[in-house]
Amino acid sequence: MDIREKLGKELIFFDGGLGTLLQKNGLKAGELPELMNFSAPEVLVKIHADYINAGAQIITANTFGANRYKLEGSGVSVKEVAQAAINNVKKAIALTKKQAYVAYDIGPLGKMLRPVGELSFDEAYEAYKEIVLAAQGAELFALETFTDLYEVKAAVLAVKENSDLPLTVTLAFDENGKLLTGGDIPSAVALLEGLGVDAIGFNCGLGPETMLELLPELTSCCSVPVVINPNAGLPVVENGQTVFKITPDDFAKTMVEIVKSGAHLVGGCCGTTPAHIERTVALCKDIKLTPITDKGLTVVSSYTHAVTFGDKPVIIGERINPTGKARFKQALRESDFEYIFKEGIAQEESGAHILDVNVGLPEIDEPSVMETTVTGLQAITDLPLQIDTTNIAALERAMRIYNGKPMINSVNAKQEVMDAVFPLVKKYGGLLVCLTLDEDGIPQTAEGRIALARRMINEAKKYGIEKKNLIVDTLTMSVSTGSDNAKITLDALRGVRERFGVNTVLGVSNISFGLPQRERITSSFFTLALYEGLSAGIVNPMSESLMSAYYSFCALCEKDDKCLSYIEKYSGAQSAPVAQTKTELSLYDSIIKGMAQSASEATKKLLTERESLDIINNELIPALDVVGKGFEEKTLFLPQLLMSAEAASVAFETIRKTLEKNGQASEKKSPILIATVKGDVHDIGKNIVKVLLSNYGFEVIDLGKDVAPEKIVQTAIDKKIRLVALSALMTTTVVNMEETIKQLKKSVPGVITMVGGAVLTQEYADMIGADFYSKDAMGAVRFANELYEKGEI
């Protein structure tokens, strides 16, 4: 009988700890436990058999760490371990003549995924795929002890795409209900339910008492069977040995409470023994199981937290979108991702809960740009993202590599679109925005739009996508083109909410298209829509009037307890602008003092009087030189140097904008390639050098950190680079710097290399063949300037 038929209907018992028992049987610290499948199969068969005799129904094979990274150099393959381990379980089942399921145990790879670590999502996926394909003969997969939601996503996808077997996922939370990578329980549940796993729960890290305390947080949001496999308490070191102290009887007594509180599968982890399981089975087997109920939550998540719809309205920031924004389009064409990421941070700081991400431009490779944008944003913000595209390839790529359960913008009632989008949502999970339009366009009546919402809800059902994962957009049309446009949208909004009980979303700002002072109308419409029960608005969170409409609505309509959010937001704010008394600084002084705001104002003023080149050569550069000299003479220090650099950047940007407005292009000096070498992840030094070089007018091509020599060489060739700047922090990565220089000298004749980084010295730089060593950022600028003046670059 497939275990899926029993899940949630009867209490199922997992086995208990394995590693701790293997240690008692001769496994030494640091040895791979998986090798005992070969060296001591009799020990494993005995332990498995003892668990079966204790009443365990799921027996996990000894494969937790059997992945390509941990087995490297062990002399055995993933496949060999898998087969030996599964055989040991099967032998134990045969020996006991009892029934048990063979679970294939999968644990973390032991490597951190990007952006924090070095492993790519696809590499992690491939490693897990190898494991899944090796697990012939297993009856289910048990993914255990994960602490990173991104890694568990790669593992779950590998199981789902390469096997039909059921899978349970248990995570190792700390006593505060947080994973090592920051994820909380609701975010884990959102992701895993979205991916369609068969059971979710806790294992390892904690004893049964603490898991019991965390259990309500899990059961309140989880709509699939719950697994709880605790340790036998917290580890204690006695005479150099790690021991777990909770007795089988005490363990089982808490497990009774755990089952009564909603667990459907129970067993043990580190320190638990067949005795713990036997006692647990004895005390728990007759307890009535908590039925599984759909919690009906509409939720999206990031790698740290979930955002739930339906109670307090949600703000979705709309700014990451090229529509109607020349500067944004330019950023996309030039792969200026920093510009896009800054938009993300600014919206987060303005109060957005979710960020819409639209990078659609006909001339770019959208799947690739979407991937870079999504992963880059997730490196700097933990807000959930709304993937906004009509390009299905870009959508799938983004849903796959997104760390969490995304919001998807959007599907509509066109059959072709539904056929393409619904399968992706079923596979990866997600909350899907449903636009009420179809092949015939947007219905002109509320009833028409409600009918389309019904069509999409019904079609989604065919795929097994529940209503809670749909959010209906009844479409905002400009009130200037039809006086009943607002009413139709709002009537439809109320209609779908009342009839179908679905959540709703609107792109709000369309309402004022074609009207003057748009924010006035937009804010009022936003308030009306919120009053009609709008769950989320796609808005510009930097718009003061929209956000004040939002905070006011929440305070007025019981969405803001004691008006605390409103007070926090506005108590410090001035109710009216106050005349500012300040002395005006010259551009030169603004840069020396590192005042960005006044540098911008001074530049604007100067531009009305003098030519831009005059300003640059006689104000900006002299000021930067003074600061640079001060830095070298140690009369001022790095933060001051950088504040001045920022002020200068602002001034340059002001000049550039003016030049562009007048149809002139700003002149740039020769391009310099800059990168942190392969294997090195410390790149702040490189980023500082980049800012300073840009200040002095160089075009800087930044390849980022952990860059392979081949990529540096290729870019140097493609962009005709004369000067390459490389950074490395550690002795272990300087070898890669040396290799990069070697390859550059070979393939790019005449190229000049300059190096820097904590571990480097002049001597070291000479040894690896670098042309120039700089001990600090200013030295790099001086060198580049010298080369430029000599005409060498």
Next chain:
Amino acid sequence: MKVDKKEVFRYLGYSGREADLKTEQLADSLIEKLPEIITPRFVLRELPLTVTDESVIIDKYNIKSANLRANLTGCKSVVLFAATLGREADTLVKRCELTSIAKAAVAQAVLSAATEAYCDEINEKIRSEKQGLFLRPRFSAGYGDFLLEYQEMFFELLDITKKIGVTLTNELLMVPTKSVTALIGISDSQRSCDNEKCGNCNKKECEFRYGY
């Protein structure tokens, strides 16, 4: 943890000189927000130790390092520990780099000082549990001739990746980057010549060196 502002400025290259007001304010505001941002974690383990004429033996590792030997001579046991401020520390610097590179540099220094402060806290915790015994200055792989390759020993003996979420890259760098591994010798006798900071490092011209 108590972040030492003097340390922050030392990392920023002030070499004992007074910081300017703007930098000081930037450091203050970051230090104040730090508790909400970072999630410090640590793991430690005490192991018996043998110091022979030529090496230091910890568990199965036979370490040939004169500097480490000098540090641990006279100790019967050693406490290995690993500490991290978590991934949020790295994210903070990345975010700052996008909005203000000056703030990023100060954040980097504040986080480095916070990492040291956290290690000091762990040091004190060990000291308080070792009443009547004496602690040697903490020593990390990569100091003097104690090879960086011994990072792998720390990772194995402490199970660092599972316990506190720090991983070791192929180039032996730790990620998240604001992480430390170190060992502390436990001795029943005090030595007077234990140089707490920088004393074992040969990079005499280093601008970050103590005792400027």
